[in-house]
Amino acid sequence: MIAPPPLPAPILDPIVRLALAEDLGRAGDLTSDATLLPGTRIKAEIRARKTGVLAGMDAAAHTLKCLDEGVALDQRLRDSDKLAPGDVIATLTGEARSILMAERTMLNFIGRLSGVATLTAAFxxxxxxxxxxxxCTRKTTPGHRALEKRAVRCGGGTSHRYGLDDAILIKDNHIAACGSVGEALKRAHAYAGHLRMIEVEVDTLAQLEEALPHKPHAVLLDNMDTDALKAAVAMIDGACKAEASGGVNFDTVAGIAETGVDYISVGALTHSASNLDVGLDLP
Structure with a gap:
């Protein structure tokens, strides 16, 4: 699989610096300052301890760069690569104090984001x-959305919306406030420019029937069983994209996919992924 490009530095920089500031606090790394002589150099390896899919190396590399551009980072594996226990992901060579200050923040990024990529790849x-x-959805860790959505791509998935500002998604509460599916779609079409996608969430086939004449670009079929999804796909008949949502897990996802929907949104990719165990060792 080809990895997505690294996130640009203006996106990475505030996230990484906040993480470093959280760890270094008011006085820096007291342990390294107390125990390491100035000029001490080491070579360290970042290794996988579990099977999975790698992600987060862009954030890890930026972490190291923020602390010490003199530390050499040699990546042996790239984001989207498969990992096995013991695999060397990267080697770091340079000032011991810099490497040990960066260690936990680097591993936090790699572990968390590789967990997202690994769960995505399984789905x-x-x-x-x-x-x-x-x-994936907007159910992301606050402040880490760009990182987590890139990690989903490393695992072979893609993104629904990045935020409220990149597409119109009319959900049940919008419909309730407008009074009907049709009225909500009329207002959305009147507001949207020609490049704005409009998707509407429907819970029933009756709502879908009301929505289709208003030509949404996509329909979110929420919490429908597989029989209802099959009927919905037949009703849509290629007029727009069909997305299934709700109740998606390892036991249900294949059956949902087999109904013919185009997309399956899974909030668990980002809100329930377990960290992938990685560590930094001195060989």
Missing amino acids: VEKIRHTDATIV
């Missing part, structure tokens, strides 16, 4: 026999 594998695509 993607479950539906590989279909044409459906796994997508």
Whole structure:
């Protein structure tokens, strides 16, 4: 799999600096300052301790750069690469104090984001026999959305919306406030420019029937069972994209994909991924 490009420095920099400031506090790394002689150099290895998919190396590299551009980082593996226990992900050579100050923040980024990529890859594998695509949602860690959505891409998925400002998604509360699916879609079309996508969430086939004449670009089929999803896909008949959402897990995702939907949104990719165990060792 080809990894997505690294996030640009203006996006990475405030996230990384906040993480470093949180760890270094008011006085820096007291342990390294107390125990390491100036000029002490080491070579260290970042290793995988579990099977998974790598992500977060852009954030890890930026962490090191913020602390000491003189530390050499030699990446042996790249984001999106598969990991096995014991695999050397990267080697670091340079000032011991800098490497040990960076260690936990680097590993936090790699572990968290590799966990997201690994969970995504597992979902993607479950539906590989279909044409459906796994997508993540806005259920992300505050402040880390760009990192986590990139990690989903490292695992073979893609993104729904990045935020409230990149597409119009009419949800149940919007519909309730407007009075009907049709009225909400009329207002959305009147507001949107020609490059703005409009998606509407529907809970029933009756709502879907009301929505389709208003030509949404996509319909979010929320918490429908597989029979209802099949009927919805038949009703849509290619007029717009069909996205399934709600109740998606390892046991249900294949059946959902087999109904013919185009996309399956899975909030768990970012809100429930477990960290992948990685460590830094001195060989």
